[in-house]
Amino acid sequence: MRYLETIETKIPAPVVAATAGVTMKFYARAFGVVVDPSALRMYVGIGIAQVSGIIALAAVAAMWRARTTINPFDPTRARNLVTGGIFRVTRNPMYLALLLLLVAYAVRIDSPVVWLAPVVFVAYVTRFQIRPEERVLEAKFGEAYLSYRARTRRWV
16 A cells, blocks of 8 residues: 555645744734744743754654655655664654744744644644554554554654
8 A cells, every 4th residue: 555545635744834834923923923032032942943953863864774764755665663763752753853843933932822833733743644654654564563652652
């Protein structure tokens, strides 16, 4: 079975995250909400963004070492189930990295409304990207994936 036949969406998670970020920016501009200039929010936002980058790099490195695909549209091409490194902490480190970028931006914007964007991102990506991927990985790796799924959380 091909992944593209089973996936519920064909919008890549980075596009969903970018759309959420742009929506946050447009909301802030439309309603006169500014990026909070305080040093605390700046450092917290930058710190979260840096953690995001580290997580993304760790995930790509782990998948590269395992010589498997990072293409979210075709996990059937995965040669190996990656369960080490950052994948011991979360089954979806690349999606977590995107979420953290949205959280970093939300920290900087002084409005509770913008926190809806990360929440919507999690709901959308879980439903339309992660769950279909999980079905494919379960079919491909069987008990090994089920065991990994039982001991490692989806997000964190």
